[in-house]
Amino acid sequence: MRHLLALVATLAASLGTNLVARPANAQDTGSADAGRTKAGVCAACHGADGNSVNPEWPSLAGQHADYIVSQLTAYREGRRQNALMSPQAMVLSDEDMHDLAAWFSSQPLSPKEADPALVNRGRQLYTGGDADRGIAACIACHGPQGRGNPLSGYPSIAGQHAAYSAAQLRLYASGERQGANAMMRNIAGNMTEDDIKAVTSFIQGLR
Ligand code: HEC
Numbered sequence: 001m002r003h004l005l006a007l008v009a010t011l012a013a014s015l016g017t018n019l020v021a022r023p024a025n026a027q028d029t030g031s032a033d034a035g036r037t038k039a040g041v042c043a044a045c046h047g048a049d050g051n052s053v054n055p056e057w058p059s060l061a062g063q064h065a066d067y068i069v070s071q072l073t074a075y076r077e078g079r080r081q082n083a084l085m086s087p088q089a090m091v092l093s094d095e096d097m098h099d100l101a102a103w104f105s106s107q108p109l110s111p112k113e114a115d116p117a118l119v120n121r122g123r124q125l126y127t128g129g130d131a132d133r134g135i136a137a138c139i140a141c142h143g144p145q146g147r148g149n150p151l152s153g154y155p156s157i158a159g160q161h162a163a164y165s166a167a168q169l170r171l172y173a174s175g176e177r178q179g180a181n182a183m184m185r186n187i188a189g190n191m192t193e194d195d196i197k198a199v200t201s202f203i204q205g206l207r
């Protein structure tokens with residue numbers, strides 16, 4: 001297991017450095033101006049500029065456009081389900097999704113703080129993982145700043161509300177959120193509730 005995790009980390013890290021020169025929105029075809037107009041219906045929950053004020057609801061500001069489109073598509077097709085969000089995605093066309101993604105990805109994310117009591121444990125898990133328990137280091141895919149890697153489909157998680165991120169880790173662990181592949185299900189499935197609280201608090205403070 002230890003070797004496998006090390007290999008995954010090395011591959012992900014080298015992928016990240018090779019692709020870092022490409023612009024974040026290389027594949028985005030949406031119009032941010034059109035997206036701004038269409039985002040009125042999203043504002044109640046995600047904020048007009050993608051900075052949500054409710055910690056249970058994700059901020060979208062600064063998220064990779066392709067990831068936003070992939071998640072909206074997953075809700076529309078029922079691969080990801082949520083009582084509040086699924087009905088919103090059902091009525092969106094592909095063009096709407098690309099426009100909304102262009103808008104929210106271009107907005108600056110408001111910085112947040114980590115809980116000082118959790119930050120050391122959180123940083124340790126984020127940067128080193130726990131190979132003995134099958135927890136791959138988050139940094140390998142989500143990067144040192146938590147900005148992810150758009151071309152690999154690794155989302156930006158920096159500055160995200162800890163309550164939302166923790167809820168997602170629990171959904172991966174239970175299998176309710178399938179994700180595009182097994183990566184996050186395997187990792188989250190090996191985490192304790194204390195691990196989840198610490199690492200998501202650390203992520204919330206990343207900028
Ligand atoms: C009534 C509240 C509400 C409205 C309105 C709403 N959303 Fe959401 N959205 C949510 C919630 C809650 C989640 C997290 C659901 C989950 O756990 O899967 C979410 C999740 C998302 C995600 C996934 C974020 C991630 O990091 O994985 C995207 C993208 C998204 N919403 C985009 C939109 C867009 C675009 C609109 C407007 C067309 C919109 N939402 C309108 C509540 C809402």
Ligand code: HEC
Pocket residue numbers: 008012058125126135136137138139140141142153154155156157165166168169178179180181183184187199200
């Ligand atoms: C091998 C690569 C990889 C590693 C290592 C990894 N992740 Fe992920 N992570 C992903 C991918 C890919 C997704 C998107 C999966 C999907 O399709 O739902 C994701 C999604 C997430 C999300 C949901 C983001 C959102 O906006 O909904 C959170 C939170 C998250 N990861 C946290 C972590 C934490 C915490 C760790 C370390 C304990 C970690 N990840 C390690 C690849 C990885």
